[in-house]
Amino acid sequence: MTDEMRQPLEETPEVADAIEDDVAVGAFITGGAPDSDNPEFLQPGEEPHVRTGADQPWDPEDLAVAEGRDPTPENVERARQELERDGAAAIERTVP
Template identity: 85%
Template sequence: MTEPNRPPLEETPEVADAIEDDVAVDAFVTGGGPDSENPQFLAPGEEPIVRTGADQPWEPADLAVAEGRDPTPENVERARRELDRDGAAAIERTVP
């Protein structure tokens, strides 16, 4: 309920001030970095820097949890075998 002498919120000076303060943020207007309208091109022969989930060390318990399993001894052992057998590919399947 509103007070009898109080205008609706939409008609208060504070709301009018907030609406008038609609200014652009410089960082978002230009120079904000590469995007679909301002792509960053690589020089010929330059390789892109791509970071994947396998760029960091993984413990078998981490892989088991990333796969949505509880870190029980059986699941950790299965993840250890998977890491030993497949290496980084085991991680890439789960955390690309």
């Protein structure tokens, strides 16, 4: 065996290079925005903003497809009536 093969891993040039490398990996930089490692905490009494499916406009065709139906004229008409009758609740039942 040569000396290089018996050298402890901690003393290899590759490990030394890795330890000295303080450059951040761009893919892991969040820019300070909230993420799973840096969550945003709410102040006591502050309500969180929760986005739901009804936060955007829905066409009857969209609702019919979201419910798993083909956008046939009958299904689109049924979805139109549901949207007219129930409003956002029709969407919330399907896309919470």
